[in-house]
Amino acid sequence: MDLSNRIEARIDRALVDAGCGIAPAKLTAALTYACKPGGARIRPTILMSVALACGDINPKAADTAAAALELIHCASLVHDDLPAFDDADIRRGKPSVHKAFSEPLAILAGDSLIIKAFEILARIPDPATAISLTKILSIRSGMPNGICAGQGWESEQHIDLFAYHKAKTGALFIAATQMGAVASGQDPEQWEDLGARIGEAFQIADDLRDTLYDTESLGKPAGQDEIHDRPNAVSQLGVEGASERLKNILAAAIASIPACPGEAVLAHMVRKTAENLTPVEMTRRTVPSE
Amino acid sequence: MDLSNRIEARIDRALVDAGCGIAPAKLTAALTYACKPGGARIRPTILMSVALACGDINPKAADTAAAALELIHCASLVHDDLPAFDDADIRRGKPSVHKAFSEPLAILAGDSLIIKAFEILARIPDPATAISLTKILSIRSGMPNGICAGQGWESEQHIDLFAYHKAKTGALFIAATQMGAVASGQDPEQWEDLGARIGEAFQIADDLRDTLYDTESLGKPAGQDEIHDRPNAVSQLGVEGASERLKNILAAAIASIPACPGEAVLAHMVRKTAENLTPVEMTRRTVPSE
Known part of the structure; x- marks a missing residue:
């Protein structure tokens, strides 16, 4: 089964x-x-890619970790779309959950997905792996350093920009690389940098898309930051400056990949992810060459 | 340190x-x-009472389990009070979280408390205990059998009343008795009945209070069910019928306590809890005698 099917x-x-x-x-x-x-299932794909690069020694743990991470991400989208936050009527090209169902059901859906993420991790047969994955996912989702904090x-009124971006976007990418490593029996610490850098790149690419694309192309409301x-x-930084910054961060991300059996494949995956993230008209400028 | 302080x-x-x-x-x-x-911290108090009745062999696990359970309960109250649900302006005699802060912060506070509950469980040093507690708490909080389901x-449009009450109110009481047992190294299965019965009693007592008390005495809006x-x-069932039912359920709850060193003390705690739950004017009628 390929990654996406898993x-x-x-x-x-x-x-x-x-x-x-x-x-x-x-x-x-x-x-x-x-x-x-x-x-795009970007976060679980990164998680699985890291698990594979580290030998994929416990594929069921990797699959479960990837699903748990994506459930938390989906929960955050459902809550972010609520009228109290972005008040977004569409998500992934279809009505957002509160529009399609109701606001109470959207709140409950988010809560249920968060809880289900932790439940499936707890069902991983090896308790030490389950606990390690749970720690990472909870730290990167909650307060003070996770997406809730973001x-x-x-x-x-006064935003700590570094803490804001690291928590809002970076946190789940750090969870992705660290959980992938843990699922394959590796120490998560040395995988934080890669996740943080992919997260930074993702944030800038998202900012570029939010500026350059319209609502139809995005599949969600455009111009939300403004x-x-x-x-x-x-x-x-302006469009040019932001593109330059994206390029530098991706190069740093690739350089930060710890030594592992699948290092080269993983570097390729980071480049592919970057290509998918980057607005089409800038691809040549922003994606680091092979 | 007494239970409440712990x-x-x-x-x-x-x-x-x-x-x-x-x-x-x-x-x-x-x-x-x-x-x-x-x-009243009813759920963590029940949890700790069960842990004590089973010997309190791992007090730190019991304390953490009790706190995690209460964080989930507090999260559910914050989300329940939101305009999309009960639209409650007051809770525990003060403005509800969304009134005191804002709706976005109330949604995020609920999310963060749910996540923190699982994070602190994962930090319990013994992985097997941590995992067992996480399974119980997630099952009793989420879908399809937890408070989210409730x-x-x-x-x-068509409510399965048994599933509704068991999930909405019973679930966290079952979590309380089962987590208390697990924290003291006991099998959680035989503790489900006690939790389910306390939950049923609590639901009926809550219904009685909702009918008989005004908003000021309740510290939250009265007459919400109607x-x-x-x-x-x-x-x-009417007030008399509901009171009679409450009395019978509490007697069954006490009868269901599994054999354990602190059985008598635990029976006393269940009676005390019942007294605290029951509307004052009915105490004599509804609390089973010693």
């Missing part, structure tokens, strides 16, 4: 589990709607 | 941890506001 299969199993027995039908449907069809910064007056790499 | 101390540690380093100040404050001062039933057209024991 990820989807494990997410599907988690969703079936969430709706088994006597479960409220609408919330069950909302969970699946929130996760399927997915977007969103929380948006309610502050509307919500959020700090944005393009407003700070 | 519970508060561990919750305080979790809250300090959630705001340490460079954390967004308002979200940090919202987390503490959501949890402190607490209500809330989810309220969006259905307003939201939710199934309620009093509307089904």
